[in-house]
Amino acid sequence: MSDSVAGTPVPLAFSNAVMALESAKTRPELSITEIPAPGNLAPFSIALAADVTPARHGVDSPLGTGRFILLHDPAAPEAWGGVFRVVCFAQAPLETDIGIDPFLADVAWSWLVDALATRGANYIAASGTATKILSTGFGELESQGDGALIELRASWTPTDPEIASHVEGWSELLCMLAGLPPAVEGVSLLSAHRVGRE
Numbered sequence: 001m002s003d004s005v006a007g008t009p010v011p012l013a014f015s016n017a018v019m020a021l022e023s024a025k026t027r028p029e030l031s032i033t034e035i036p037a038p039g040n041l042a043p044f045s046i047a048l049a050a051d052v053t054p055a056r057h058g059v060d061s062p063l064g065t066g067r068f069i070l071l072h073d074p075a076a077p078e079a080w081g082g083v084f085r086v087v088c089f090a091q092a093p094l095e096t097d098i099g100i101d102p103f104l105a106d107v108a109w110s111w112l113v114d115a116l117a118t119r120g121a122n123y124i125a126a127s128g129t130a131t132k133i134l135s136t137g138f139g140e141l142e143s144q145g146d147g148a149l150i151e152l153r154a155s156w157t158p159t160d161p162e163i164a165s166h167v168e169g170w171s172e173l174l175c176m177l178a179g180l181p182p183a184v185e186g187v188s189l190l191s192a193h194r195v196g197r198e
Contacts, residue, residue, distance in 0.1 A: 008043065010044060011044065011072065011074055013072065013074075013083065013161070014044045014072040016161060017070060017072065017084065017161060017163045018046055018070075018163075020161060020162060020163040020164045021046065021048075021070060021163045021164060021167055023164050024163075024164035024165075024167035024168050024171070025164070025168060026050075026167065026168060026171040027171050027172065027175050027180075029052055029053055029175055029178075029180055030050045030051070030052060030053065030171050030174065030175065031050065031051050031052075031053050032048055032049070032050045032171070033048065033049055033050075034046065034047065034048055034049075035047050035048065035049045035067075037069055038069065041069070041071050041087070042071035042072055042073045042085070043072065043073055043074070044071070044072040044073070045069060045070060045071045045072065046069070046070050047067060047068065047069045047070075048067065048068040048069075048167070049065075049066070049067055050065065050066045050067075050068070050170075050171060050174055051063075051064070051065050051066075052064040052065070052092075052174065052175060052178040052180070063092065063093075063178045063179075064090070064091065064092035064093075064174050064175070064177055064178030065090075065091055065092075065174075066088065066089055066090040066091065066170065066173075066174040067088065067089040068086070068087075068088045068166075068167060068170050069086070069087040069088070070084065070085075070086055070163060070166075071084065071085040071086070071087065072084055073085075079125075080125065080157050081124055081125045081157050082124070082157040082158070082159065084157060084158045084163075085155060085156070085157055086123075086155060086156050086157075086158060086166050086170075087153075087154075087155045088152075088153070088154050088155070088170045089151070089152070089153050089154075090112075090151070090152045090170070090173050090174045090177050091149060091150070091151045091152070091177070092149070092150055092174070092177035092178045092179070093147065093148065093149055104130075104132055104150060105130035105131070105132060105150075106130075108130040108150055108152050108177065109128065109130050109152070109154075111173055111176050111177070112128070112152060112154055112169070112170075112173045113126075115169040115170070115172035115173045115176070115182075116156075116165070116166065116169035117169075118169070118172070119165040119166075119168040119169040119172065120162070120165045121158070121162075121165040121166045121168075121169045122158065122159045122160050122162075122165075123156040123157055123158050123159055123166070124156070124157050124159055125156060125157045126154065126155070126156040127154065127155055127156070128152060128153055128154030128155065129152070129153050129154075130150065130151070130152050131150070131151045131152075131153075132148065132149070132150055133148065133149040133150075133151065134147070134148050150177055152173070152177070
């Protein structure tokens with residue numbers, strides 16, 4: 001991260017948050033890299049991409065993939081309720097019979113809440129969507145058969161500068177969506193549900 005963005009000095013609060021983010025202890029099953037952050041969401045931002053390993057470089061993992069973006073606006077937008085905002089995304093394939101479970105979206109959201117809580121992440125103004133995608137292949141894709149996908153998009157406002165706990169919660173969520181057991185106690189787990197599509 002440079003000391004300025006378009007000639008504007010980087011605020012100390014953001015620099016400290018980035019250092020905290022970089023100190024996060026994420027699960028070893030994840031491959032995490034910094035990626036270009038969207039430039040139109042806030043004056044200052046940093047973004048991470050994660051894939052549940054194994055994954056080929058530059059290709060989203062068939063096990064699960066996600067994005068984590070930390071936004072900073074010293075003006076503290078009213079909609080945020082603070083000077084920071086986290087925006088995250090997590091996606092993983094599922095067995096079709098689990099994809100049609102009517103409670104799947106609720107479970108995915110509760111996993112995020114539980115993962116943040118177990119990592120000690122404090123926040124307000126959480127919002128998000130959990131989307132179940134069911135698909136059936138036809139024609140040249142008929143051999144793929146039926147498939148399912150869970151996708152969670154969420155955002156929240158951290159209430160403390162300890163950003164590492166937010167990254168750790170997101171990484172835990174991504175691994176759980178991919179069917180890996182929770183790394184901490186107190187988080188429920190559905191039966192193994194990741195499926196590869198031939």
